Structures are given as structure tokens and as C-alpha cells.
Amino acid sequence: MKTIEKYLINSGIKPSYQRIRILSYLMDKKNHPTVEMIHKELLHDIPTLSKTTVYNTLKQFVEKGITQIINIEDHKTRYDADISTHGHFKCLNCNKIYDFRFDNKSLEISDIEDFDFLQTHLYIKGICKKCKYLLNNKN
């Protein structure tokens, strides 16, 4: 049995064909896709795939804790199978979303000392390295 099937079973999810393909997509591409992107891409291989199935599956993945929601954009939800605490950088020029690491321990927070923290989301927006050079060389 494939690793990904074991991972789904361990997470309490029956490894149906669609679920395996959607999780594989997330893990292989690491591109923080929207539902639209996943559906459009997988439709090539699974012509009957319903967008509802993509929605249902991602909802289940989030509930079972094997996928996290990325709300870096205003109106569409993005998904990430990397559930470790890490930050996301969105380039306002090329729109690519980059992962980055940050030290949660060194983060100095005031005012909410006695609160219980369950999730931390750090989003930074700006211009990525590639676009910086490209934009500079336009002149």
C-alpha cells in the first residue's frame, strides 16, 4: 500500500481514489491551490470529477487536521497539506505564494498573554526576489 494511503487511513479517512489524488496534488505541487486550480488540473485525469467532491474532500482534510486553510487572499480560500507552522509570502507582482520559516519562540507578543493559542498564521505581502530584479531591469 502506498504511503499516502496509509497516511489517510491513519488520519481516519478512507482512501478513495479521489481523495488520494487530491491529497497527492497538494503534496506534490505545494502551490497553495484554490479549489478551482485543483479541480481544473485533476479533470484531465478524472473527467467525471465533481467540484463538490473537491470541496467535500478538502473540508474533510481540514477537519481531520491534514490540511490547513490559507487566507492570504481576499476572496478565495487556498489549501496547504503542509500543516507545520510556517509563514506565507504573497508577491503582489507575480502573485506566487512562497513558504517561509519563522521562529515562533522568538515572537514577542503583548496584551494576550493568558490566551490559549491554537493556530498561528503569518502572512507577508510584498515583492519577491525574482520580481525585484525583473522590475529593476525594466529601466
Next chain:
Amino acid sequence: MKTIEKYLINSGIKPSYQRIRILSYLMDKKNHPTVEMIHKELLHDIPTLSKTTVYNTLKQFVEKGITQIINIEDHKTRYDADISTHGHFKCLNCNKIYDFRFDNKSLEISDIEDFDFLQTHLYIKGICKKCKYLLNNKN
């Protein structure tokens, strides 16, 4: 002339009645409201107020830099007239959104050293102090 009118004019926005009321609402309540909340509340005083006006006004405030968008929730946009860099904590029990301060300098970030940072959004979700006590005393 009121302070808030001067503030709008200085920001390049003509201080119409609706704009003054919407900005006052944001500044007084500090509750990170949705469009729905602002519209519903102000409708008591301004029965003709259109939801489109609330949308238009907030869009303009964001463009002129006197309001920031808070994407801490999955499907609705929240707004904040406090444009200083600060974090937001959402209590998963009472759904209140708290402000908190964090030290941007102490934040240790890897992988994206040469990127240009324009905006930083830090969202934390969990259980607030009040709810912690309430939930504990249920037993």
C-alpha cells in the same frame, strides 16, 4: 470642523455624511466589523444607507490607506481603521477579535531574506482568557 473631517480631507477623501459616519463607526467601535455589521448598525440612524455605499466607502478607505483589511475569517472581509502594524486574535469560542501588539523587529524569518516586505499580517486563533475561565467553571 471635526477632527474626523480633517482626517478624511488630509487623506484625499471628501467628507460626505456617509463617509464620516462609516469612519466614525470603525474608530469608535474598534470591533473589526464586516460590511454587514456596519450597514445594519448605521441603518438605524441613516435609513436610506445603501450596502453598496458601505462597500464603496471601505474600498476607498483601503485605497487611500486609512483602513486595513483583516482576513482572519474564511469567507468574510473585516475592516480596521487602526492601520498600525498589530496582530489579531480570534477566539474560537466567542468569536471576538482582539488586537495585540507584537515586536516586528524580533520576528526571525528565514528563506525570504531578499524579498521586499510591504504588509505583515499576524493572525492567531484560540481561546481567549474570559472563555477559558467560563469553560473551566462549567464542570
Next chain:
DNA sequence: TTGTAATTTTGTAACGATTTCAAAATTGAA
């Protein structure tokens, strides 16, 4: 003040992402 152009507000329709729901298809145990 009056007339007129520019700006602002409004209400409706359209849009796009997401959810609901019930039927169809698939799976799995007996």
C-alpha cells in the same frame, strides 16, 4: 439665486465562491 456639470449615493442585477441536497454510483460485508 439659477443653471449646469461633477460627484456621490442608491437599488438592482450579475457574479463567483461555497454550501445544500438528493439522486446515482461505488464499495464492502454477508
Next chain:
DNA sequence: TTCAATTTTGAAATCGTTACAAAATTACAA
């Protein structure tokens, strides 16, 4: 093979948001 449980599907509904044009208001020159 049979039948119940689960999963997938597609259509309709919902929700937040945007587009758009008409109505109302404001600015200002005559």
C-alpha cells in the same frame, strides 16, 4: 449475488461582493 452503507456527482440555492446606471446631492460659475 444481494443489500446496506458510503462516496461521488450535478443542479439549485446561498452568501458576500462587484458592476452599473439612474437618482440625488453638491459645487460653482453666470
